Amino acid sequence: MTTSSTLGQFDLCADRAEFPGLDNGYYYPVDARIRLFRDITRWAMVAELLGCTPRGGNLIDVVHRFGNCLTRGEPGFGDFLVRVDNMDEIGSDGAGVYAGGVPVVVRGTALTVEADAGTPLQDVFRLLAPANRGLLLADETELRAGIPSDLPELMRLDEWNEPKDLWDVMPSGHETFQMIAEVLDSGDPTWYRPTLPANTHWSHWPDAGTL
Template identity: 30%
Template sequence: MESPQQILEFLDRRFNAIEMPCFGNMNIDYVSSRLLAFRDETRWMLLFNSITWCPAGQGLTTIVECVGNCVQGRQGFDSDRIFITGQIQYDELLDTYRVNVRNKSIPITELEIIAHPDLYADREFDIAIALLADYREELLASRDEYEKFIPEGLIEVLQLDEWHHPDWGCPPIQTESFPLIAEVLFTGNSDLYTPPQKSNTSWHFWFPK
């Protein structure tokens, strides 16, 4: 197994090459994410399971991005790791939005939608945020969907919904979370991880862009 320092240097290179999630991405809005860590005696991989809004593309999507020394396919974003787990569509005739999650219609009147006109213009993104309250787990990629990206023999050693994520001024090696994640990958001991004081995985940390 690579040392924690080697793991961190690998992650820094991948982040600089835009081969791991950048939550400040100008083209994709990250709504909510989950991080999963896998390892065995010689291999390791981080899997980012993210609900996203892509206004210029497919709208509400879930993207699985993998980084590690045993990734099958491309590091980070790959087109075969996109799932349509929900839809938000404007109905001009009825002047309302049609929303569904996993092909189940969600009445928009049941959602607590808060407008954020000072941060962005997309009404759909407000709806995506509102869906998190009751439908986050359904919108995330399921184990059955992302399992094919995990090399055989790797064991899950960590799952996080909040952590300190890197940005362009703070690479992985300088975050609170990733040095601890590297220790867990090296040892397999999840007790070495402690929650950060500066968790920034919530969507609102990355606006305005």
């Protein structure tokens, strides 16, 4: 477990387009989170990108897992967690806009929407996200589906600075992931001392989802 080996795994996944990138043209970003786990010999990072996918027809939490102790799968894409139970009711004839007057049902919970009919669905989900992160992002069972259940959590990031283009800047060349690798190597969260402003809010990615 070294900084260089961790960054090497990140870069390998980025080269395969399996590293979390908020500039993805296939979904509109809604929310994001990173959680780090570690003990003396094991490490894992779980990154979630919650987005509205026009082609997938739902709000999906894309879970990426990395580490030296994954219990299933390879580093990179993990699970694609579909969140909305009643897309047929809230969508307007598949046009990607809100039908109006219908709650959004997420994992059996009805969430009231303060949005007019015709509002783009990604904007509806963005309105719901701040107060409902616990429903929309992975719960503990989903989170640990691919990592050891006894691996202690070390740090959580609800925002960070993401490279604008992972083809131009690999994770090993970016401050955020360099510091994350240092935290995982040392077990000391104080290594995370960002100098770049956080940009994971969806408003920083106006072209995402437009393919």
